[in-house]
Amino acid sequence: MDIKTFFKNDRFANFSGIELLEVGNGYAKAKMTIADMHLNGGNVVQGGALFTLADLAFAAAVNSHAQLTLSIQSSIHIFKSGKSGETLYAEAKEVYSHPKLCNCEVRLTSAAGELVATFVGTAYRKNVQLPFKPIE
Amino acid sequence: MDIKTFFKNDRFANFSGIELLEVGNGYAKAKMTIADMHLNGGNVVQGGALFTLADLAFAAAVNSHAQLTLSIQSSIHIFKSGKSGETLYAEAKEVYSHPKLCNCEVRLTSAAGELVATFVGTAYRKNVQLPFKPIE
Amino acid sequence: MDIKTFFKNDRFANFSGIELLEVGNGYAKAKMTIADMHLNGGNVVQGGALFTLADLAFAAAVNSHAQLTLSIQSSIHIFKSGKSGETLYAEAKEVYSHPKLCNCEVRLTSAAGELVATFVGTAYRKNVQLPFKPIE
Amino acid sequence: MDIKTFFKNDRFANFSGIELLEVGNGYAKAKMTIADMHLNGGNVVQGGALFTLADLAFAAAVNSHAQLTLSIQSSIHIFKSGKSGETLYAEAKEVYSHPKLCNCEVRLTSAAGELVATFVGTAYRKNVQLPFKPIE
Numbered sequence: 001m002d003i004k005t006f007f008k009n010d011r012f013a014n015f016s017g018i019e020l021l022e023v024g025n026g027y028a029k030a031k032m033t034i035a036d037m038h039l040n041g042g043n044v045v046q047g048g049a050l051f052t053l054a055d056l057a058f059a060a061a062v063n064s065h066a067q068l069t070l071s072i073q074s075s076i077h078i079f080k081s082g083k084s085g086e087t088l089y090a091e092a093k094e095v096y097s098h099p100k101l102c103n104c105e106v107r108l109t110s111a112a113g114e115l116v117a118t119f120v121g122t123a124y125r126k127n128v129q130l131p132f133k134p135i136e
Numbered sequence: 137m138d139i140k141t142f143f144k145n146d147r148f149a150n151f152s153g154i155e156l157l158e159v160g161n162g163y164a165k166a167k168m169t170i171a172d173m174h175l176n177g178g179n180v181v182q183g184g185a186l187f188t189l190a191d192l193a194f195a196a197a198v199n200s201h202a203q204l205t206l207s208i209q210s211s212i213h214i215f216k217s218g219k220s221g222e223t224l225y226a227e228a229k230e231v232y233s234h235p236k237l238c239n240c241e242v243r244l245t246s247a248a249g250e251l252v253a254t255f256v257g258t259a260y261r262k263n264v265q266l267p268f269k270p271i272e
Numbered sequence: 273m274d275i276k277t278f279f280k281n282d283r284f285a286n287f288s289g290i291e292l293l294e295v296g297n298g299y300a301k302a303k304m305t306i307a308d309m310h311l312n313g314g315n316v317v318q319g320g321a322l323f324t325l326a327d328l329a330f331a332a333a334v335n336s337h338a339q340l341t342l343s344i345q346s347s348i349h350i351f352k353s354g355k356s357g358e359t360l361y362a363e364a365k366e367v368y369s370h371p372k373l374c375n376c377e378v379r380l381t382s383a384a385g386e387l388v389a390t391f392v393g394t395a396y397r398k399n400v401q402l403p404f405k406p407i408e
Numbered sequence: 409m410d411i412k413t414f415f416k417n418d419r420f421a422n423f424s425g426i427e428l429l430e431v432g433n434g435y436a437k438a439k440m441t442i443a444d445m446h447l448n449g450g451n452v453v454q455g456g457a458l459f460t461l462a463d464l465a466f467a468a469a470v471n472s473h474a475q476l477t478l479s480i481q482s483s484i485h486i487f488k489s490g491k492s493g494e495t496l497y498a499e500a501k502e503v504y505s506h507p508k509l510c511n512c513e514v515r516l517t518s519a520a521g522e523l524v525a526t527f528v529g530t531a532y533r534k535n536v537q538l539p540f541k542p543i544e
């Protein structure tokens with residue numbers, strides 16, 4: 001199994017129309033095209049949809065070493081209201097990696113390259129190997 | 137229209153199986169029963185599903201004054217992995233309210249009362265009235 | 273040695289005029305009287321002074337079990353500008369405690385009981401015993 | 409008056425031995441050499457000292473437009489324990505700027521270029537002009 005196949009089993013991300021595009025060593029990129037299902041009561045993209053897009057990229061980046069790594073804390077800063085039909089990209093980079101803890105930054109941008117939101121996550125590594133090859 | 141009807145139009149929350157139970161002045165409570173669709177690749181509830189549950193309660197609490205209030209920053213701290221079949225509750229309380237800014241704390245608990253996650257959000261009030269009566 | 277004696281060695285807190293008033297099991301309370309030295313260029317209390325007050329209470333609460341516990345992430349939300357001469361109190365409560373990780377919430381209030389700021393911190397427990405009796 | 413002179417009046421930063429090195433348009437750099445006064449009970453640099461270093465760079469970057477801009481929320485992620493004698497640098501960049509709100513990222517590095525901590529802050533702009541020329 002490769003890591004992208006493993007993450008195909010993330011049902012909430014699938015369900016939210018999020019696609020994992022690329023995974024590297026401490027790196028991942030995902031996308032989501034905003035549809036009616038992602039909107040909130042104010043007709044802009046719900047914060048939870050933006051968060052889920054960022055969270056999938058974060059999870060793939062920090063688990064790219066094939067050691068189970070769980071999110072313990074994350075923050076999202078939202079700058080723009082995504083509109084229906086727009087495609088958003090999330091790019092995640094591990095900025096700190098330690099045997100038990102790591103930190104990862106994610107930038108959400110529009111197809112035009114505008115910064116839509118930023119996300120920072122802290123995760124904890126467990127002594128569990130994941131069923132795919134670590135990415136080097 | 138009342139505020140609960142307004143939030144019925146939050147398509148991403150609906151779609152995620154989240155139900156707004158109660159809204160007060162600077163207060164809201166919501167619930168979500170974890171189903172297969174909320175799980176991640178590791179078979180525990182995806183962080184984005186927990187975040188969306190907290191975010192709906194946050195949005196209802198800070199918009200309870202009927203002035204459009206948008207999330208600008210929020211953090212989630214995750215303590216337990218929710219399991220399929222479990223019902224989780226989010227209870228949101230505005231702890232600071234100012235004409236332009238506010239802050240709201242949300243606690244996510246299991247039906248047994250265990251603390252599953254905490255959430256803190258900062259929001260910005262716009263000069264837009266919402267189409268329901270403010271809750272006093 | 274007791275825990276309050278141990279924390280008397282926190283030179284940055286001392287230097288900032290912060291006093292640890294009380295430590296319990298997963299609990300601590302500290303105070304700081306705002307002086308000219310705590311002010312920023314705008315003549316209100318510098319965010320770093322508020323943060324240091326919260327951080328000392330956080331550190332005492334999470335280390336009350338006598339296992340070395342280090343801050344990995346913390347957030348502060350500032351609601352009011354403290355003024356010179358005012359005494360501020362920080363009250364910290366561990367809301368989640370696990371053998372390797374914990375989470376602690378701190379509230380900063382004025383002597384009049386107004387909420388000045390909130391703080392949430394995540395910390396990591398190391399396999400190092402501290403030289404005082406755990407508080408039970 | 410120029411902006412560096414204005415920030416010389418930040419008494420808590422001065423008192424903490426922090427020096428503002430450079431300010432640009434939405435940008436600032438500051439430094440602090442860790443001394444005994446910055447240490448905590450565990451003999452590593454107190455989180456409040458790291459935060460204050462980051463906060464001064466953040467404040468200078470977001471106020472570089474000469475409009476009074478106040479911190480409302482900030483987070484710090486700490487990766488390494490700074491040691492006595494080491495010089496740390498904080499580099500702040502505004503990543504989002506709006507007439508009422510802005511967001512700024514700060515990286516704390518050692519003289520050797522190691523990432524010591526990251527900081528993200530959200531600030532609110534008031535209708536108050538500061539007594540120096542905006543930096544363009």
